[in-house]
Amino acid sequence: MRNTTISTLFLLFFLFAAVHIAAQEPDPVIRPVVVVDAPTGVVAEGELDWTAGTVSVTGEGFVDDDVTHPVRRRLLGFRAAKIDAYRKLLEIVGGVQIDARTTVSMAMVASESIRAQVEGLVTGARVVPGSQIEEDGYFRLGLSLDLRGDLSAAVLPGSTAAGPAIPQDLPYADSVVVFVPPKPYTGLVIDARGTSLNPSLSPRIIDDSGRVIYTAGYVDRGYAVRTGVVAYERDLQQAVVSDRIGGQTARPFLVQAIDISGLYNSDAVVTRDMGTRILMAGMEADFLTECRVVFVVGPKPAPPPPIAVFSEATTGDSTLGDSMLGEAQPTGDFLDSILEARALADTLPAEAPEETAAEIVE
Known part of the structure; x- marks a missing residue:
């Protein structure tokens, strides 16, 4: 009876955890942006949604009171708001980081072709549905531009022939150990929470010796332009089941970033x-x-409060009434811990057969 009761409690707990994951609202990586033009002091405010891959701004316009015709007032008002939105959007897009050392505005200065393409994309930005507001001579509308697609095609570097090779000078510890994943992974999740990593269009993954593991130059350019070099999430549970990784059937390779790198802190460092x-x-x-x-990305999750668990009493009959309430002290979020434990099991090295190890040593 006691075992049945405890099993029921644990079953209810895991069902609650599953419902909690399913009910979570998406928590996109959104960065408000404010750009101040030094000579004029004009401020451009916008928003970068790195999860959706969009940049958006709101333009404002006014019409003089001497314009009385309602249709003319509306046309002039929204035209002024759109011109203001174009100006803000160009400023915000110019500040978007391409990689850890370059922004879009730097690329525009270096290349007239890129400048022309970016300016053309800005003037072709779409009006956000439902954003047009008219009130007492005040007009407002929103513009949105995709960071992926044409903008990425204009500023991302070209792909090289091949990525980095597996190093020949493996350390001695690796010479007798071969890493063989139990099953092929469907994607890679870099946990950079707790660092000050800044999103960019073309981040890199490097190791602590400086070797480049992943960069836009190593990928299929078609994928990079269409989906982005990486995606950004705030929630680990959402990241490991994202459509990019494989959805509910995903098998992600979960890796902890140990540091960040680059002038704008957009590169992740691993061991x-x-x-x-x-x-x-x-x-x-x-x-x-x-x-x-x-x-x-985002702050490191705080450790949860202790989880109450039932443990056997040291004396007396083993009944539910005689059970003691113990405390487990997990590190980090409980659901994160499950994922990290699974990732650890997946990355444990398998010892190579003797003949294979001998070949590696040679």
């Missing part, structure tokens, strides 16, 4: 050993060239 594991797993499943990579 050298983990960098090699990422390359080997990517060669088997091809998820790197198809940009099936997600960065999880």
Whole structure:
């Protein structure tokens, strides 16, 4: 009877956890942006949604009171608001980081072709449905521009012939150990929470020796332009089941970032050993060239309160009434811990057969 009761309690707990995940609202990576033009002091405000891959602004316009015809007032008012929105959008897009060292405005200065393409995309930005507001001579509308697609095609670097090779000079510890994933991974999730990583269009993954593991130059450019080099999420549970990784049937390779790098802090740093594991797993499943990579950013989740668990009493009969209420002290979010434990089990190295180990040593 007692075992049945405890089993029921644990079953209810895990059902609650599953419902909690399903009921979670998406928590996109949104960064408000304010750009101040130094000579004039004009301020451009906008919003970068790195999860949806969009940049949006709101333009404002006014019409003089001497314009009395209602149709003319409306046309002039929204025209003024759209011109204001174009100006703001160009300022905000110019500040978008392409990589850890370059912004879109830098690329526009360096290339007239890129400047012309970006300016053309800005003037072709779509009006956000329902954003047009008219009130007492005050007009407002919103514009939105996709960071992926044409903008990425204009500013992302071209792809190279091939990515980095597996290093020949493996350390001795790796010479007798071979990393073989139990099953091919469907994508890579980099947990960069707790760092000050800034999103960009073309971030890199590098290891602590400086070796580049993942960059826009190593991927299929078609995927990079269409879906972005990486996706950004705030919630780990949402990241591991995102459509980019494979949805509910995803099998993500979960890796912890140990640091960040680059002038604008947009590159994630992993250990050298983990960098090699990422390359080997990517060669088997091809998820790197198809940009099936997600960065999880934001603050590190605080440890949850202790979880109450039932433990056997040291004396007396083993009945539910005599059970003692113990405390488990998990580190980090409980659901995160489940994912991290699974990832740890997946990344444990398998010892190579003697003949294979001998070949590696040679």
